[in-house]
Amino acid sequence: MTRVLVLNTGSSSLKYRLFDGEETVTKGLVEEVEDHEEALREAVGGLPLDNLDAVGHRVVHGGADFTAPTLIDDDVVRTIERLIPLAPLHNPANLAGIATARKLLPDVPQVAVFDTAFHSTLPLEASTYAIDTVTARENHIRRYGFHGTSHAYVSRRTAALIGKKPEHTNVITLHLGNGASACAVEGGRSVATSMGLSPLEGLVMGTRSGSLDPAIIFHLHRVGGLSLDEIDDLLNKRSGLRGLAGVSDMREVERRRGEGDEAAALAFAVYTRRIKELVGSYYAVLGRVDAITFTAGVGENAATVRAAALAGLGALGIEVDADRNAAPERGERVVSSTDSRVVVCVVPTDEELEIATQARAVLNG
Structure with a gap:
């Protein structure tokens, strides 16, 4: 061994x-x-x-x-x-x-x-930002994507869970932790992902804003008087769930939401809506989706997040089974209904095992 x-x-x-x-x-x-x-x-x-x-x-x-x-x-x-x-x-x-x-x-x-390597297969139209090409090239600006070891591991395990080969499987993977990202995996290759030049873009996270209008940065600087360092700190450390609800832990957000806290309820709604929007767009990119898989701390443990993020998508063949989703089981499992055309899965990520696997592959040539 x-x-x-x-x-x-x-x-x-x-x-x-x-x-x-x-x-x-x-x-x-x-x-x-x-x-x-x-x-x-x-x-x-x-x-x-x-x-x-x-x-x-x-x-x-x-x-x-x-x-x-x-x-x-x-x-x-x-x-x-x-x-x-x-x-x-x-x-x-x-x-x-x-x-x-x-x-x-x-x-x-x-x-x-x-972390970025899995996303090297992104097509140019997915990795290219619509800014001046010379400026982008000189400053290495493009979509790189992150959480690649997690998306690689989880998409491969999802294929095994639903009885298919990775090269024949289209999966939308949702890595929802303190940092969060989505990935469209077509036949084992990343073809779309939510994080970009940095891990700030995309989904709402524990303390990061995720995607926003770039003009907000100019507005905060010119009108709000914030320095670039202050804006950097705001968007990376004082935004996301923390900025909306005052706490970055989804468990606390859910607890406060259950007690009627309006700020927590809004934070939850913003968080899950952003996931739903990306699921829809990645479904369009892939054309056919075999499975949607939740992973990482929030994805593996927050049944309410999974249910809300996929609610109302029955027309796309996505139906979460309430009892399966709320069951206390852990480990790899299916939480969709038997009638769901798209299998909804929960697969615990193991980035360290993926790193060991990839290191072993290098040794074996």
Whole structure:
């Protein structure tokens, strides 16, 4: 069996999981990290790393340079460094984890697995923004998409759940966590996704606004007097559910909504309507939809979100079964009615297993 250590290095956290094949040997989370090298030394010091075959690193942004998992060398590191302006909060932390792991485990192959890579199959008309092409090219502006490891894993598991091969399956995947994104997967390939140049575009999220009129930014600057940094902070950290309801956790939004809180009710309605709008548009893009799958913290656990997001879509062959949807079961399951032409699924995501799988594929050529 191939032993792979998966590292997800954030700005102040380190998440690790050691796999032997697809089985988890051990896993852990180090929070409030100030020194990534010290944190990683502490984490790997007690791990059984004999016969380790590879280290798989989550890297958020691969730009247009990386369209597949990639064996890390000095040139790859330099390219990821060059992409920092596209992901200034994430790529530096990812690079810190890579540098430390290469130092501590110099004889073990290191593989970068990019959140953006799954979406490299987007057709040009899906990845191109309608701005001046020279300006876009000079500034690397295009739709990149994110949560790629999750969408890849979940779409493949969905195909298995409904008894089809991935290459013959069209799926709309809804990754609904604190960050949220939708993806249209046609025959195993991403053909549309909601996040864009950055993870800010698309669905309403815990603290991010999702899509909005770009003129709002100019208005806030010219009329509201906010600086660009203040607008950045507003849209990324003080918007979404938090901006509408005062809290970013959907569980608390639902609790307050149940108590009659109007702000929470509006936040819930805005959140689920945006999902419904994207489901409809991706249905049009795909032409035929075999399944719609919910995943991540909200998608896997919030039955009310699933029901509201797909309510009224019977004409499209989408019908959620109330009892199945509300049942306490966990794991991979179908929550649509037996009459629904489109199967509605819940599939827990496993991005770390997907990273290990992709790292293993690189080793196997």
